[in-house]
Amino acid sequence: KAGVTQTPRYLIKTRGQQVTLSCSPISGHRSVSWYQQTPGQGLQFLFEYFSETQRNKGNFPGRFSGRQFSNSRSEMNVSTLELGDSALYLCASSLSGTDTYEQYFGPGTRLTVT
Amino acid sequence: GENVEQHPSTLSVQEGDSAVIKCTYSDSASNYFPWYKQELGKRPQLIIDIRSNVGEKKDQRIAVTLNKTAKHFSLHITETQPEDSAVYFCAAIPSRSSGDKLTFGTGTRLAVRP
Numbered sequence: 274k275a276g277v278t279q280t281p282r283y284l285i286k287t288r289g290q291q292v293t294l295s296c297s298p299i300s301g302h303r304s305v306s307w308y309q310q311t312p313g314q315g316l317q318f319l320f321e322y323f324s325e326t327q328r329n330k331g332n333f334p335g336r337f338s339g340r341q342f343s344n345s346r347s348e349m350n351v352s353t354l355e356l357g358d359s360a361l362y363l364c365a366s367s368l369s370g371t372d373t374y375e376q377y378f379g380p381g382t383r384l385t386v387t
Numbered sequence: 388g389e390n391v392e393q394h395p396s397t398l399s400v401q402e403g404d405s406a407v408i409k410c411t412y413s414d415s416a417s418n419y420f421p422w423y424k425q426e427l428g429k430r431p432q433l434i435i436d437i438r439s440n441v442g443e444k445k446d447q448r449i450a451v452t453l454n455k456t457a458k459h460f461s462l463h464i465t466e467t468q469p470e471d472s473a474v475y476f477c478a479a480i481p482s483r484s485s486g487d488k489l490t491f492g493t494g495t496r497l498a499v500r501p
Contacts, residue, residue, distance in 0.1 A: 304487050316431070316476060316491040329486035363430065367487050374419040374480055376489060378430040
């Protein structure tokens with residue numbers, strides 16, 4: 274099976290702009306979670322989508338949003354970018370079955386805000 | 388919510404020695420504890436995990452132990468090799484009612500000296 278893929282891999286944006294990142298999960302996986310990774314804050318949970326519904330949300334401002342499509346692909350959007358949004362954005366997919374918890378990460382999108 | 392603490396933040400060992408990384412969690416309902424290895428510029432890679440109904444799990448040179456009473460779990464790497472050098476993250480998922488939200492520790496940078 275193909276692994277989790279993310280596009281684009283690198284992005285440079287200016288403060289105030291918005292950005293959309295995409296994540297394609299492993300075939301058959303229904304859950305997609307998004308994480309922000311920074312040197313200072315480590316890996317922080319943004320939100321999780323399951324069957325096109327947001328199932329869980331982290332402590333990020335409303336500028337961060339996401340959605341999931343019927344094929345389980347997910348996008349996240351950040352509006353009104355700030356310098357502090359510069360980070361590696363990782364998505365992870367999982368089967369999320371009755372007794373399955375394993376999450377597998379994509380390569381990430383490196384976002385730089387100038 | 389869940390809080391995961393990880394120690395040490397850096398660890399340097401001689402090739403062939405053992406390495407131990409420890410994590411504690413706060414939510415007694417947590418039932419899944421994965422460990423991820425992240426090499427420089429790469430995605431986090433799931434290397435081993437343990438469920439709350441198991442005390443220990445081994446996979447070749449890697450083992451994880453869980454003490455539910457004390458709410459801590461540890462990663463043990465034996466016969467370390469230079470390719471084990473990476474940042475290791477522990478994580479926890481509370482009960483399934485919280486979806487698949489992973490709460491991560493702050494990471495341990497392991498350096499294996501040849």
